[in-house]
Amino acid sequence: MAHFRFMLAKYYPVPQVYMQAGYPNSVQRAAMIAHIALSVYIEDVKQLVAFGVRRAIKSVTPAILESMSPSDRQHHELRLTRLDQWLKVDNPLSHEKGVYATITSAICEHSLDIAQGLPAPDDNDTTQREFATALYGMTKPHHPHTLGAPLISRGGSIAVLQAAVELIHAYVPPALEGLQHEQWCIDVLLIAARGLQICYVPWSPPNPQGAGRRSSKVVWNYWKNVSKADRSPRPTLIDQIEHAFALGPSQRGKEAAFNAAMASSQSPWDVASIRLSELGHYLNRQVLPTEMKFSYANIAQQDTGYCSQTYRWVLAHFDFGKPLHQLALICGIVMSKVAPNVFYTTQDDPLHIPPTMTPDEVTSFIVDAPWITNTTRKGAKDGGPFVIMFTVLIISLLEPASPLYRQYVATGKRHGLGGAWTKKHSAKGITSFNLIRMGIANALTSKQVKGSLFHIDWEFKPTPVLHEYHQQLTELFRNGEHGAYDAVSLLVGCEMANTLVKRGELKRRSGVPILTNPTGIPLSNPLLPGLSSNRISQRKHQLKRSMSLAAYGDDPFALDEPRPSQRRRASALHTTRHDMDFM
DNA sequence: ACTCCGCCGGCGAATCTTCG
DNA sequence: CGAAGATTCGCCGGCGGAGT
Numbered sequence: 001m002a003h004f005r006f007m008l009a010k011y012y013p014v015p016q017v018y019m020q021a022g023y024p025n026s027v028q029r030a031a032m033i034a035h036i037a038l039s040v041y042i043e044d045v046k047q048l049v050a051f052g053v054r055r056a057i058k059s060v061t062p063a064i065l066e067s068m069s070p071s072d073r074q075h076h077e078l079r080l081t082r083l084d085q086w087l088k089v090d091n092p093l094s095h096e097k098g099v100y101a102t103i104t105s106a107i108c109e110h111s112l113d114i115a116q117g118l119p120a121p122d123d124n125d126t127t128q129r130e131f132a133t134a135l136y137g138m139t140k141p142h143h144p145h146t147l148g149a150p151l152i153s154r155g156g157s158i159a160v161l162q163a164a165v166e167l168i169h170a171y172v173p174p175a176l177e178g179l180q181h182e183q184w185c186i187d188v189l190l191i192a193a194r195g196l197q198i199c200y201v202p203w204s205p206p207n208p209q210g211a212g213r214r215s216s217k218v219v220w221n222y223w224k225n226v227s228k229a230d231r232s233p234r235p236t237l238i239d240q241i242e243h244a245f246a247l248g249p250s251q252r253g254k255e256a257a258f259n260a261a262m263a264s265s266q267s268p269w270d271v272a273s274i275r276l277s278e279l280g281h282y283l284n285r286q287v288l289p290t291e292m293k294f295s296y297a298n299i300a301q302q303d304t305g306y307c308s309q310t311y312r313w314v315l316a317h318f319d320f321g322k323p324l325h326q327l328a329l330i331c332g333i334v335m336s337k338v339a340p341n342v343f344y345t346t347q348d349d350p351l352h353i354p355p356t357m358t359p360d361e362v363t364s365f366i367v368d369a370p371w372i373t374n375t376t377r378k379g380a381k382d383g384g385p386f387v388i389m390f391t392v393l394i395i396s397l398l399e400p401a402s403p404l405y406r407q408y409v410a411t412g413k414r415h416g417l418g419g420a421w422t423k424k425h426s427a428k429g430i431t432s433f434n435l436i437r438m439g440i441a442n443a444l445t446s447k448q449v450k451g452s453l454f455h456i457d458w459e460f461k462p463t464p465v466l467h468e469y470h471q472q473l474t475e476l477f478r479n480g481e482h483g484a485y486d487a488v489s490l491l492v493g494c495e496m497a498n499t500l501v502k503r504g505e506l507k508r509r510s511g512v513p514i515l516t517n518p519t520g521i522p523l524s525n526p527l528l529p530g531l532s533s534n535r536i537s538q539r540k541h542q543l544k545r546s547m548s549l550a551a552y553g554d555d556p557f558a559l560d561e562p563r564p565s566q567r568r569r570a571s572a573l574h575t576t577r578h579d580m581d582f583m
Numbered sequence: 584a585c586t587c588c589g590c591c592g593g594c595g596a597a598t599c600t601t602c603g
Numbered sequence: 604c605g606a607a608g609a610t611t612c613g614c615c616g617g618c619g620g621a622g623t
């Protein structure tokens with residue numbers, strides 16, 4: 001049915017709204033398809049509301065009616081009428097005359113609530129662009145995000161939007177690739193959303209307790225305003241391109257326009273919608289990604305403990321000018337993509353680090369430890385919280401003024417970071433072990449699996465080393481998708497990077513064998529003394545490891561690579577030692 | 584030398600949620 | 604209703620420091 005309507009769309013006259021904007025034919029046609037799909041979405045919203053309101057009205061028994069105030073009773077009588085009125089409106093999610101008042105009246109249970117508007121908290125407004133981005137993210141053909149708000153579960157619009165997005169792809173100018181390609185589609189959806197005047201949509205409510213799985217189900221009585229003004233109202237990508245055409249059809253102008261559109265440092269962005277291979281495009285942003293919000297840390301709003309204070313402090317003091325802050329954010333983003341493989345030990349296979357090892361050997365050992373999932377540690381599938389949690393851990397321990405650092409100093413260094421902090425973070429693998437594994441910290445003792453204490457058992461690498469690391473990583477990330485692969489290999493090792501290739505987060509050069517020193521740093525002449533040596537030894541023995549695997553016919557890139565046995569760990573350890581002797 | 588103590592972090596139960 | 608995902612909580616062992 002939807003396909004049939006899309007076919008007709010090719011022949012339908014384009015609505016005046018899209019003509020007036022003066023877009024070229026391809027944009028108009030694509031917007032037309034988006035228009036149809038979003039109309040179906042609006043139908044879903046109507047059904048959801050109609051069903052919800054009717055059931056709410058039905059649930060009011062005569063006894064309850066008796067106990068109501070006269071004004072409430074009067075309002076109750078009117079609700080059904082208001083609902084029917086709203087269902088007949090042309091643009092039911094707009095701020096056109098009376099529409100908002102009608103829907104509010106139908107939805108609110110008590111007459112006094114109507115003045116408050118639709119049930120939606122004040123602070124959750126968003127923009128039409130974010131709305132369009134969310135829709136696109138969930139309906140794109142490759143690696144769509146998990147379905148959630150604002151899509152209505154079991155609504156017809158999901159399939160229609162998927163089909164529409166696929167058709168819209170056909171209209172994208174061939175010169176656009178990757179991110180630009182997606183941006184163009186989002187712009188088309190945005191044009192249609194503006195055409196249909198979608199200003200508020202039903203959303204999924206937050207969990208009342210704050211605990212448990214986050215709700216993804218859209219309900220009729222919780223709404224979100226999507227008509228918030230963009231903080232930096234940049235023109236859409238399409239506008240930019242057309243503007244460049246108007247100036248002169250030179251390729252250069254187009255590119256400049258495109259770069260300007262992409263480089264707007266104030267544009268909002270979110271980690272979930274981008275791939276690691278695209279991260280380089282976002283490193284010049286001066287706004288934090290959506291995931292860097294307090295709500296992603298799963299701490300109660302009213303909490304005033306030092307954990308909560310630390311999160312608020314880092315969010316308030318995040319400084320884009322500080323390389324170490326950006327390094328922390330990069331680590332958080334990469335970890336969010338590594339999740340749930342953030343663990344290093346399980347009950348069956350406890351990790352034991354021999355106490356006879358020197359600190360350098362321990363560091364290498366940890367860097368080489370495989371990234372595994374842990375079935376008994378559940379809350380690690382959703383990458384979202386990792387962005388803020390890792391970033392906050394790193395920044396708060398690098399900044400002596402942070403509440404966590406002050407608490408740590410106040411209680412005496414022997415007392416560590418405190419139970420409240422440790423409990424929350426160790427369950428997600430947000431520990432010093434992973435800071436060492438990502439190459440930003442060093443082990444000082446062999447006590448790394450349990451009871452590892454800051455400044456006693458582990459320590460950040462020296463600031464100059466971290467600055468160089470940051471410089472190297474950002475350069476690699478900016479160097480296209482292959483650079484991104486190299487950067488991620490540096491952070492989490494080649495095996496994990498290959499897993500991320502399987503997940504579609506990264507791309508690997510085709511035809512080039514893995515572990516060919518992708519950074520281009522000559523093995524005999526390490527660029528970063530004290531840092532690269534570990535990584536290089538890792539590569540060297542991973543190369544041996546994967547070669548030996550290949551010799552047995554295993555696929556070294558296998559996603560579900562079995563957990564290496566204790567024996568293999570020991571052999572890895574042996575190789576590392578050998579390398580150390582060798583160097 | 585021995586015991587006590589406190590921290591980290593792994594495990595599993597309890598509790599909350601969504602969804603078929 | 605039951606499966607499954609996410610969080611919190613109590614329990615406990617390993618470790619190493621402090622005190623006797």
